[in-house]
Amino acid sequence: MLRVVIQPSYGNPAARRHWHDTLDQEVDFKAPHRWELLTSAQRDRLLEAHPGGTARFWGATKVHDKKMEILSSGDVVLFTGQKYVRGVGEMGAIFRNADFADTLWNPDPANGAWRNVYSLASFSPVMIPYEEIWELPGFNHGDNFMGMRVLRGDKAEEILRGLHIETDVEREVKDDLDHGITKTVVRETVVVELEGMHVKSTTYTREAGEVVARRAESMLVREYLATRQDVQWKRLSTPAGLTDIYLSGAQGTELIEAKSDIGVRYVREALAQLLDYIPHAPRPLDRMTALFPEQPEARHIELLHRYGIGCTFRVAPGVFEHMEPAGESREQMRKLWFAT
Incomplete structure (x- = not known):
């Protein structure tokens, strides 16, 4: 442990x-x-x-x-x-x-x-x-x-x-996420305030690998939320982990997972984590979104859309673009989201 x-x-x-x-x-x-x-x-x-x-x-x-x-x-x-x-x-x-x-x-x-x-x-x-x-x-x-x-x-x-600190143990779990959804010890889901993040990123190397204090995701979250004055945001502490953003507003509720890179590993991580959060998210949940610092490849966006998950990405400082899956696709996947 x-x-x-x-x-x-x-x-x-x-x-x-x-x-x-x-x-x-x-x-x-x-x-x-x-x-x-x-x-x-x-x-x-x-x-x-x-x-x-x-x-x-x-x-x-x-x-x-x-x-x-x-x-x-x-x-x-x-x-x-x-x-x-x-x-x-x-x-x-x-x-x-x-x-x-x-x-x-x-x-x-x-x-x-x-x-x-x-x-x-x-x-x-x-x-x-x-x-x-x-x-x-x-x-x-x-x-x-x-x-x-x-x-x-x-x-x-x-x-x-919460502090975006990644260890070798965590990377092993992320490798598991690439092949399926990792389960953790169940505890009550609670809503908590979204904290501010101030340091971008730190990487340090050792003989047996690399440990990362990943702050880029935090900065991306803060920048994105500054553009969403129309909503309230929180974080959810769930049995599957601590979410990045949970939004609620006139357009409904949305669960967002932020990533610091657009490589396929990061896209798959976002997908797996969002799917893992679903059983523990408050109802109703209207949409789920993966947030990136730039536009992922088209095939990776298609992967997210296949599971009814939207893709938001940064196109300029303080400017984000959103690509929503087709309405029919999302509604079909929503039935599977909540099937469990």
């Missing part, structure tokens, strides 16, 4: 020094004064995750021993401070070694060494305001995320989806 760690890391001068020393730059863990302090198992773990001998690191004191024991390689870390998520990382090697930690950071005056050490298999600085998290279901306005917090299950998935 993927976990998400909310890790305070920039709120005071000591934390900012740690950031500068072991997140802004990689550390040579094979330097003799560090290497000799590691056990053979810890050395193997580090070299497996970082064959080059350098890595970024963070740590936690004894206060967080129990939390650290449930974490594993691949879990996502959101590094927070001063009302922003300031970095996104993915855990690499995790181990407990106070002596090694003391070569990276000065011990905490109250709780001693930052002995629960973890390397970052990937890391990228971002600037995501807390307000974006507060608007997600299950999170509270004004929560400043004091203290290390571990999110699991629905909450972990929700924050990754």
Whole structure:
């Protein structure tokens, strides 16, 4: 089960020094004064995750021993401070070694060494305001995320989806979506306000692949909604995931899935996700639409239309064009949408 760690890391001068020393730059863990302090198992773990001998690191004191024991390689870390998520990382090697930690950071005056050490298999600085998290279901306005917090299950998935953070695990699910609709744990469908998104995109590479904090979709959503003053918009938190846009107005209701690219993979993702949301969407649902930054190929638009789904795309800054499937096609598919 993927976990998400909310890790305070920039709120005071000591934390900012740690950031500068072991997140802004990689550390040579094979330097003799560090290497000799590691056990053979810890050395193997580090070299497996970082064959080059350098890595970024963070740590936690004894206060967080129990939390650290449930974490594993691949879990996502959101590094927070001063009302922003300031970095996104993915855990690499995790181990407990106070002596090694003391070569990276000065011990905490109250709780001693930052002995629960973890390397970052990937890391990228971002600037995501807390307000974006507060608007997600299950999170509270004004929560400043004091203290290390571990999110699991629905909450972990929700924050990754809500902030458009994509991991290797999520990409595997998307591959499944190309061949069918992925089912998730059922929970109640609720309506939530659409949050603002401010950072375009960040990509960072690691030895075993790529992790993306995808902000382009958020910017596309904001730009599109600025053209729809005639409607109210929300987001739906459903058992199939968190939708991008749910519109209601004089012309009825519409469910919209935004994508940052027009490649066939993205078109198929939009199609699969929209179909997966249908059983959980409020009734009546009048139309479904895939939103793109530019016009997809004709055959890909035809694929959407075949399932009664419209296609909206950006043609100029602040200008969008919509291609609706034939009325008969959509009405025929609507019967199948709600057949379940």
